[in-house]
Amino acid sequence: MPDIYQAMEEGRIEEPPRPREKLAQKYDPKPMIKQVLEKCGEWPRQAMMGAYCVAPGKRFINEQEDEEIVLLLRAHPITTIKWLFWAGILLIVPVAFEATGIFGSWPAGVVLVGKMQWYLMVFAFIIHEFLKWYYSVFIVTNERVVDIDFVNFLTRVVSYTNLNHIEEPSMVAGGLFKSIFRYGDVFVATAAEGQTTEGRGVPYPNQVIRIISELSEELEIRRERGE
């Protein structure tokens, strides 16, 4: 006859259920992101020399556990033309001065050291401007919009806007350059007065707005479901 009840062995304590089931239920945003991207006609890719990255699979500062980057944007590469032009001008300045013969009466050592110092400063200028362009990013995740700016050498300004707090995303794209190279400014306003997150000079602003709106809607639906 089968046993109906079996007593536990002496000294053995029954372990409480482990939170593994809870871990298994952890929200995975990837399917939702894939669905939103498909809806917007997007796929994981990099365009405009890395200024427009869709689902790059990177981690960023202060990222939340169930957060995934959907868009990583930086200013269109054409916006760097201004400082590239200045770098070019600065590089030819010593040559131009030398051609005029202005340093003729100066000791050769001073001229040599001065020229090398000048080129070193131009090198520093290029490093600084490039890093500033590369790391000033506008990130759209499945939860938030994150704007990271570098205002001077060691100051990083990070502003966050939750997708469920967004009032209305808007964009400005006009003018000759912006129309030709397809970039513009994206503004994400929240219910709080005066709170706007901005992405300046980002590629395909209309597509960015569309993706932000879709993600915001999806988040709303998820919240209604209590997920």
Next chain:
Amino acid sequence: MMEAFLTGLSVELVMKFLIVGGMVMYCGFGVVLFMEAKVMAETFDSRIGNLGKMAALLHLALAVGLVALAVVIL
């Protein structure tokens, strides 16, 4: 004593001190640039992060090297 010191000074020597002093200060800026590259690299993971840090470090090394060269040449 002060008089003897002042008479020993030449315009060239003063210029050399000023130039080298300015270049030493520039090395301080080189340190700031390296720190900037480090702070920026923490923003998100990217291959450029290490490249930026290396470029800033190279710039600092060149600045220090140039100070040494200036002391020898001038």
